[in-house]
Amino acid sequence: MFIYLAIILAVIEIFVILFRLTGLKVEVSRFQVISLMTGTGFTTGESELILGHPIRRKLAIFLILFGAFSLAVIVSSISQFLSEGLQAKEIFGSAGAVILVFGVLKLKSVRRVLAAFFNREMKQNIELADLPVRDVFLKDKEDLLLHLSIYETSSLAHQTFQEALPNHEGLEMVVLFIQRGDIIIRTHLYQTKLHEGDQLLIYGAKEVILKVLHDDILIMKEKQKEHELPVNPIP
Template sequence: MLCTGVIPIVFLFILIYFVLIFLVLEIAVTLLIISGLDKEVARFQAVSMLTATGFTTKESELIARHPIRRKIAIFLILFGVFSLAVMIASISTILTKDLRIVQLIIITCLFGIVLFVVKTKSFNSKMSGEFHHKLKKEYELHELPFQEILYLNEGDLFTSVKIDEESPYVNRKMEEVFIADKDILLLFVRRGEEKIRRERMKLVIQAKDELYVYGSNAVIDNKFHTEIAKMMAKKQDEEEIKALE
C-alpha cells in the first residue's frame, strides 16, 4: 500500500508539471504572435502541436510554410512527447521515494523567467524585427508563405467572392466594379475550370464566377457584403448537415 505521504507529493509533482506545460505553451504562443500570427490561431495551433492532436486546418499551413514557426512547432511536438514520458517516469521514481521535486521546481522557475522576458515589449519589438529580417535575408519572395506576403496590415484581407444569379454585379464590367482609387484589387477570376488573370479587368461578370480579391477588409465587406453573407450562410448550412450525418 502506498505511504500516505507519497500521494500528496505525486499531486504536487503533477501540479508543477502542468505549470511547466503552461509556461512552455505561453512562451510558444508569444513567439508565434511575434512572428505575425493571430493570437487565437497561435494558441490553438500551439495546443494542437504540444498535445500532438494533429488538427489539419488551413491555419496549420501558416505554421508549416513558415520557416521560423516550423522550428517552434518542432520544439513543441518534441517537448510534448518527451515531457509526457518524463512525467510517467518521474511519478514512478517518486513512488520509489527517489524525489526530484526540487529539480522540477528549478526548471519551472527558469521557464517562468523566460516567459517574463518573452512577454516584455522590448523583447517583442526586437524579435519581431529579427524574424522579419531573417525571412527577407535568407528566403526569396517566392519561398515565403502566401499569407506573409499579402497580410501586410491587420485590416488586409485576401478572399474569394462567389457571384450568384441574384448578384447585382452580374453583367457588369470588372473595371466598373473595381475602381482604381479604391483599396481593393482583383487578382484573378475562376470561371469553371479556367483561371483568368491577364484579361481579368476586361471581363463581364457572369453568374457562378469566383472573384479572388485582396485589399481592405472593410472595403471588401462593404462592396460584397451580400455575396459574402450568402457564402457564410451556405457554409454554415453544409456544416450543420454534415454534423447530422
Template sequence: MGFLFILIYFVLIFIVLEIAVMLLVVTGLDHEIARFQAVSMLTSTGFTTKESELILRHPVRRKIGVFLILFGVFSLAVMISTLSNVLAQSFRVPQLIGVTLGFGLVLLVTKNKRIVNSLKRRFHKHLKQEFELHELPIEEVLYFTGSDLFTRISICKGSAMAGRGLRDVCCPKEDINVLFVQRGETKIRSGCLQLALQEGDILFVYGDKEAIERRFRGELDAMRQEEGNEKHVTEL
C-alpha cells in the same frame, strides 16, 4: 517525492506552453488561435483546421511547432516512465525545480512589452533576410498598412455583377486589383479582366479595404449571410 516530481513537471509543461504561445503571438498570430494551436501541437492532437495553415505557411511558426511536438512526445514518455516507477525511482527534484524556475523566468521575459516589440522587429527582419518571397505568409508580403486587404469575392445568384465585364466592375482609378478568377475548377489569370462575370465566379482581389468593401458590398453581405446560415444549420 514522485508525485511532487509529476506536479513540478506539469508546471514546467505549462510554462513551456505559455512561452510558445507568446512567441506565436509575436509572429503575428491571434492569441486565442496561438493557444489552441500550441496545445494541439504539444499534445499531438493534430486538428486539421484552416487555422493550422497559419502555422504551416510561416517558417518561424513551423520551428516553434516542431519544438512543441518533440517536447510533447518527450513529456509523454517522461510521464509514463514516472508513473510506472513512482514508488521506486529516486527523483532529482531540486534540479527539476531549477529548470522550471528557469523557464518561468523566460516566460516573464517574453511577456515584457518592450521585449515583445523588439522580438517582433527581429522576426520581421529575419523573415525578410532569410526566406524567399514564396516562403512568406501572405500578410508579410501583401499587407503594407492596416487598410490593405486580400480576400475572395463570390458572385452569388442574383448578383448585380453577373453579366458585367470585370474591367467595368473594377475601375482603374480604384485601388482594387483582381489577381485571378476561379470559374468552377478553372483558375483564370491571363486576360481575366476581359471576362464577363458569371454567377458562381470567385474573384481573388487585393487592394484598399474600404474600396473593396464599397465596390462589392452586396456580394460581401450575401457571403456573410450564407456563412451565418451554414453556422446556424451546423448548430442545429
C-alpha cells in the same frame, strides 16, 4: 506532479509569446500550442496558420518533440523518485529555469528584440512564395482579400468589370484573376465579360471593396447561406 504541471504551463506560455511575436493572435496561439504538445486538435483549419509559416513550423517541431518526450521524462522521474528518491534541488532547479525563461520573455524589450529577429529571418531566408497568403497580402488591418462569386442576380453579371465600374482605375482595389471552371483568366481582366459561376479574387482597401461591391457580396452571402456554404471574404 505539481512541479511538472508548473513546467508544462510555463512552456505553454513561453511558446504562446513566441507565436504572438510572429503575428499570431493570442487565443489561436494558446490553442495551437496545447494541440501541438498533446497531439490533439491540431487538425483544425487554424493549423494552416502554423504550417504555412516557416518560423512557426520550427517552433511547432520543438513542441511536438517536447510533448512526446516530456511524458517519458515524467514517468522516468516518478520511477526514480519511488525507487531512489529524487533530490528537491533537481526538481526545483528545472522548474526555476523554465519559469525564468518565461519571465525574461515577458519583458517588452526582449519581445521587441525577438520580433525584430523573426522579421529579419523572414526577409533574409524565406522566399515570398513560401509565405502564407495573409502575410503577403494583408499587411494592414484595412487590407482585404475577397473571393467573390458571381451569380445570375449579381450586378457584375453579363458585363465587364470596366462597364460596371468605369472609374475602377481610381479605386484602391484590383482584380487578381478570374476563375471560370478549371480555367484561370489573368489577362484583360477588366474587359472580360463576367458570367454566372465566375470566381473573382479581388485585393485592396477593405472599406473600398465593401462599399463598391456591397450588393454583390450581399447576394453571395445569401446564396451561400441557402446552400450552407462558408463565406469567402478573408477579414
